[in-house]
Amino acid sequence: MLVISQISKRYGDSPALASTDLQVSTGETLVLIGPSGCGKSTLLRLIAGLIQPDAGSITFEGSQLSSENIFQIRQRMGYVIQEGGLFPHLSVRDNVTVMARYLRRDARWIDSRLNELTQLVQLPAEMLKRFPAELSGGQRQRVSLMRALMLEPDLLLLDEPLGALDPMIRYELQQELKAIFSQLCKTVIMVTHDIAEAAFFGQTLVLMRDGHIIQAGPFKELAQTPAEPFVERFISAQREPMAQLIEALK
Amino acid sequence: MITKQRIGVVLLGFFALLISTVSSIVAGTEKPLSITVGSKAFTESVILGEMLKHLAGQTGIATHHQRELGGSRVLWNALLSGEIDAYPEYNGTLLQEILVKENLKTEAELKQALTERGLRMTTPLGFNNTYALGMKAELAERFKIHTISDLKNHPEFVLGFSNEFMDRADGWPGLQQRYQLPQKKVRGLDHNLAYRGINSGSLQAIDLYATDAEIAYYKLRTLEDDLNYFPVYNAVILYRADLEQRAPEVVVMFNQLAGSIDALTMSKMNFQVKQNNEPESTVAAGFLQQTLNMDVDYQVQTVWQRFVKHSGEHLLLVGISLSAAIIFAVPLGILAAHNERLGSIVLSVAGIVQTIPALALFVFMIPLLGIGGPPAIMALFLYSLLPIIRNTYAGIKDIPPAIIESAQALGLPSRARLRIVELPLATRAILAGIKTSAVINVGTASLSALIGAGGYGQPILTGIRLDNIGLILEGAIPAAVLALLVQALFELIERGLLPKGLRIKALGAR
Numbered sequence: 204m205l206v207i208s209q210i211s212k213r214y215g216d217s218p219a220l221a222s223t224d225l226q227v228s229t230g231e232t233l234v235l236i237g238p239s240g241c242g243k244s245t246l247l248r249l250i251a252g253l254i255q256p257d258a259g260s261i262t263f264e265g266s267q268l269s270s271e272n273i274f275q276i277r278q279r280m281g282y283v284i285q286e287g288g289l290f291p292h293l294s295v296r297d298n299v300t301v302m303a304r305y306l307r308r309d310a311r312w313i314d315s316r317l318n319e320l321t322q323l324v325q326l327p328a329e330m331l332k333r334f335p336a337e338l339s340g341g342q343r344q345r346v347s348l349m350r351a352l353m354l355e356p357d358l359l360l361l362d363e364p365l366g367a368l369d370p371m372i373r374y375e376l377q378q379e380l381k382a383i384f385s386q387l388c389k390t391v392i393m394v395t396h397d398i399a400e401a402a403f404f405g406q407t408l409v410l411m412r413d414g415h416i417i418q419a420g421p422f423k424e425l426a427q428t429p430a431e432p433f434v435e436r437f438i439s440a441q442r443e444p445m446a447q448l449i450e451a452l453k
Numbered sequence: 454m455i456t457k458q459r460i461g462v463v464l465l466g467f468f469a470l471l472i473s474t475v476s477s478i479v480a481g482t483e484k485p486l487s488i489t490v491g492s493k494a495f496t497e498s499v500i501l502g503e504m505l506k507h508l509a510g511q512t513g514i515a516t517h518h519q520r521e522l523g524g525s526r527v528l529w530n531a532l533l534s535g536e537i538d539a540y541p542e543y544n545g546t547l548l549q550e551i552l553v554k555e556n557l558k559t560e561a562e563l564k565q566a567l568t569e570r571g572l573r574m575t576t577p578l579g580f581n582n583t584y585a586l587g588m589k590a591e592l593a594e595r596f597k598i599h600t601i602s603d604l605k606n607h608p609e610f611v612l613g614f615s616n617e618f619m620d621r622a623d624g625w626p627g628l629q630q631r632y633q634l635p636q637k638k639v640r641g642l643d644h645n646l647a648y649r650g651i652n653s654g655s656l657q658a659i660d661l662y663a664t665d666a667e668i669a670y671y672k673l674r675t676l677e678d679d680l681n682y683f684p685v686y687n688a689v690i691l692y693r694a695d696l697e698q699r700a701p702e703v704v705v706m707f708n709q710l711a712g713s714i715d716a717l718t719m720s721k722m723n724f725q726v727k728q729n730n731e732p733e734s735t736v737a738a739g740f741l742q743q744t745l746n747m748d749v750d751y752q753v754q755t756v757w758q759r760f761v762k763h764s765g766e767h768l769l770l771v772g773i774s775l776s777a778a779i780i781f782a783v784p785l786g787i788l789a790a791h792n793e794r795l796g797s798i799v800l801s802v803a804g805i806v807q808t809i810p811a812l813a814l815f816v817f818m819i820p821l822l823g824i825g826g827p828p829a830i831m832a833l834f835l836y837s838l839l840p841i842i843r844n845t846y847a848g849i850k851d852i853p854p855a856i857i858e859s860a861q862a863l864g865l866p867s868r869a870r871l872r873i874v875e876l877p878l879a880t881r882a883i884l885a886g887i888k889t890s891a892v893i894n895v896g897t898a899s900l901s902a903l904i905g906a907g908g909y910g911q912p913i914l915t916g917i918r919l920d921n922i923g924l925i926l927e928g929a930i931p932a933a934v935l936a937l938l939v940q941a942l943f944e945l946i947e948r949g950l951l952p953k954g955l956r957i958k959a960l961g962a963r
Contacts, residue, residue, distance in 0.1 A: 251862050253858055253861055253862060274864050274866055275864075277861075277862060277863065277864035278864045280862070282859070282862035282863070284855055284858065284859065284862075285855075286855055288855040288856055288858060288859030288862075289856075289859070290856060290859070290860070290873075290874055290878075290954075291856075291878070291954050291955060292877045292878055292952030292953075292954040292955050293952075293954060294953075294954065301863065301865075301873060302863045302864060302865065305865060305869055305873070334953065334954035335954065336954065350863070360862075
């Protein structure tokens with residue numbers, strides 16, 4: 204459903220993304236992972252059309268992204284960022300329904316869709332009246348997810364959606380998020396720097412460094428047949444502390 | 454959303470009403486026949502201006518007096534452009550200051566120069582308001598002193614001169630040379646102290662203007678300038694030549710003043726206004742009654758009537774200029790926030806306007822828009838732009854990038870983004886800018902009186918001229934109260950307009 208070919212992006216003199224190819228098929232959950240500054244967020248923002256590539260093209264469901272069709276295509280993509288990006292002056296209900304109301308969707312449709320989503324993300328109904336400032340971090344991310352799903356997008360883009368949450372809530376939300384993904388059967392592209400999270404969500408992991416894709420495949424493949432020493436180092440850097448922890452508990 | 458749109462519609466309607474009111478007022482000035490006289494910002498000129506008003510009023514033509522318009526140059530330009538029809542002037546000022554480049558020598562040359570500009574002047578009114586030397590009348594009588602030359606016989610006299618007169622080449626140094634004055638004890642001191650000194654006997658002669666109010670008060674004699682040292686400043690009425698066609702009867706009335714006011718009479722009238730706090734209107738009417746046996750029907754405004762008039766003028770100045778500033782500055786600020794290059798140009802131009810001293814900005818407007826309301830409104834408008842532009846710009850720029858990005862990612866086009874996300878989030882900053890502008894505007898509007906636009910500046914200006922604290926407060930207190938009221942009004946508007954979600958955040962932050 205998504206074909207990225209030879210796309211590249213520079214910020215001034217520093218290349219953020221070298222010429223990159225990537226394909227995502229319908230229903231796949233793909234995780235972009237790598238150290239900070241590796242270009243994973245740049246790649247996601249290019250897909251969402253928030254920044255324009257210097258070269259290359261992105262084709263979404265057969266149509267190439269351009270400034271003419273970007274507003275239409277964005278309605279078919281849901282986008283969630285780290286802090287949620289909720290509009291502080293709008294209530295939860297208004298945040299979630301803002302785009303549907305802008306498109307003048309039927310009010311009854313909006314209400315029933317809102318109802319579905321409230322149940323899906325398990326947000327108490329009384330929260331709908333509240334403003335973002337009155338919500339906890341976890342609740343804000345649930346609302347942000349509702350907003351991204353409101354127009355029933357074909358593709359869901361998540362940029363470190365759980366990055367700002369404390370570990371307990373993060374764990375809880377990881378479980379829920381995975382359940383939601385499997386329930387929705389949507390194509391998902393998620394950015395994270397946490398290998399465990401990536402392995403937990405992703406059918407396909409795309410490991411990046413310095414604007415290049417180093418290796419792409421299931422976690423098992425990355426762990427067992429690393430393409431480069433870097434892949435092994437990256438995985439073990441996050442696995443070692445955990446192993447030591449388990450050792451200490453024995 | 455709906456209520457906010459409704460507020461917008463109401464505001465728009467309000468502006469439209471304001472603009473139509475203004476245009477009808479402006480159009481209203483083109484009335485069939487009315488006479489406007491002007492006066493400079495000092496007592497003598499205002500008294501003479503009131504006389505002109507009374508005289509023209511005798512013919513039954515509607516007459517208006519633009520009091521205390523400013524200096525000679527402002528009045529001269531207003532007369533040339535036809536904003537006023539007549540004002541009291543001194544021939545010395547014309548020769549030495551306004552037309553100095555023409556190097557005119559004679560009365561005939563001056564008249565010729567005025568005719569070329571479509572102006573006329575009456576024959577002198579009778580007094581010469583130039584520098585003079587004055588002594589206690591009693592002392593002068595004792596020593597039989599009538600002229601400056603007579604002082605040569607009294608080298609023991611102590612003379613006290615204002616600092617300006619001491620220093621100017623055409624002041625004391627020149628005077629001493631011309632008359633060969635022998636006095637050695639010559640002191641430079643403040644003019645008011647000089648009057649006290651001469652009253653107490655520690656000074657025997659001082660410099661003064663020939664019609665100073667104090668001449669009558671301290672019973673002084675002005676010494677005749679028998680060697681014609683001081684330039685002549687004969688008072689005349691300057692008027693537009695076309696007045697002779699438009700209202701010949703008014704010109705006849707003006708000419709009745711010729712030769713009818715001597716220096717002592719003028720000094721006494723100045724005294725009545727300055728020391729006795731009599732209204733200029735009353736003093737001028739009294740003179741016309743006594744000298745020309747003319748019954749003048751005039752009204753002196755009560756404090757309350759003045760307050761209502763000044764409040765109306767001030768509110769109109771502030772209301773129109775501020776509304777216009779909001780209409781222009783908010784879109785400019787939005788444009789600046791969305792276009793970096795345009796933004797830096799807009800902000801620096803508005804910044805440059807703000808660095809022009811307010812007084813200078815008002816004066817700059819005179820050649821463009823004349824005197825009165827329109828130039829004052831224009832100056833206030835320009836002065837109100839920057840705070841609103843800058844706050845609108847900053848309000849939009851300060852929105853976290855994550856929020857803008859979310860709005861983009863949702864698929865909201867830029868105009869919808871502006872309406873739904875950016876403007877509501879910048880509301881607080883924009884309103885703060887408008888509030889700042891409003892308070893500056895109310896304060897600066899007091900300067901409008903300097904160019905004939907009235908308002909609370911009028912009593913302040915008169916109060917400064919007459920050294921009358923009461924009058925100054927009559928303008929200063931309402932101006933301060935108005936500034937506070939305007940601030941309170943905008944706080945109320947903020948409460949109504951600020952999105953609820955943002956108010957919650959403000960509470961949480963406390």
